[in-house]
Amino acid sequence: MPRWLEAFPTAKIAPAGSTIQRLPASALVWLRLDDVHPALEQLAVLRKAIGTSPVIALSNHPDNEEALSLFSAGVRGYCNAHAAAANLRQVANVVQAGGLWIGEALMQRLLASTQTAMSRIPVSVSAMDEGVSPSAERLSLLTKRELEVARTVAGGSSNKEIARQLGITERTVKAHVGAVFQKLKVRDRLHLALVVNGQRLT
Amino acid sequence: MPRWLEAFPTAKIAPAGSTIQRLPASALVWLRLDDVHPALEQLAVLRKAIGTSPVIALSNHPDNEEALSLFSAGVRGYCNAHAAAANLRQVANVVQAGGLWIGEALMQRLLASTQTAMSRIPVSVSAMDEGVSPSAERLSLLTKRELEVARTVAGGSSNKEIARQLGITERTVKAHVGAVFQKLKVRDRLHLALVVNGQRLT
DNA sequence: ACGGCTATTGGACCAAAGGACAGTTTCGGG
């Protein structure tokens, strides 16, 4: 058993060239890259066999270029094939939780190449004591009727539906909705929904 | 208690402006970004208080540029402040395991800007994406581009904004949005947001 | 009684959203 599998006692090894029909949703697939074939090619072959299961690539000689191409091809993790068992377990945890495992160096590389105009953190700390008003406070600014309308809007109802539901005119609904927008400082009903639903109303 | 904390019963909330002396090594710090101050500034203030503990930023309106700058400033995760509790737990798991949490869209962006000559092999991602939303099955019906648009719509962007952001015509955005509506069986963008963000329709 | 807040409605106007047609192009698989 290869070293990089020792960390995972329950892991199964598929015979070379075999096609696996159904993989449990939780399956993690490790791709041990060889040093001869193009990495993307190896991945493509693997994909044919395993479908869309998350793949973690293990390279003998980690390289940013290689990592880059693999990530863009859908790989969820990339690390040194000779990493310690504990590290590999960590990678597995991250990927299994739906995350990406990216080496620190590669991350820096990615960020660096994307910066066009990003100032180097001027950190001019102006006290931000007062300006932070989580929308919890703002919701209490609403009148009873406005709150009622706001919730219904956030639930996905159209103005017309709300009007019918509340027994008032669509015009009036618009008035309430408009008032809510102002008080909560949102520009449209979708943003209202994000705020209201993120606030966990009862 | 804010929604994004409900997922973590043992979480502690520090009083505004307080300086925390010692944080356990396992501590995770959530930074809820407001809509007014520069994200980097908010992070800087937080850093003064908590030192080097891993920080996950929560944004009301996720934006690639913002995410980029935060990651380069050392943030370990970045996601929608209105994400479902389950998603947040997942983010926490990934970061606590030492990983980075990067949205699919941002990942694509990073890769795209770094590509020099990488056109072989199709990008066949789309399966495991940013969230384990309850409607993950339906979301998997979407094409890559549709998913990208759907997420942005659900984040509160207008068609015009999305068009500018993706470098395509507003007309094309409408086409994608329309296709998403059909596939997810929703009637408008607000319902789409509810589905994507993991709420239930009323 | 008066001012202020709430709820209601009207009309007009413009921007955004969404549907209904119809197209071109690119690219991978059979």
Add this chain to the structure above:
DNA sequence: CCCGAAACTGTCCTTTGGTCCAATAGCCGT
């Protein structure tokens, strides 16, 4: 090489959403 899926763009049109100008009526506290 052809087919189909995906991405993309166009025009025309209707419906909805959102903001501006108003106005009327009830309620509450000083």
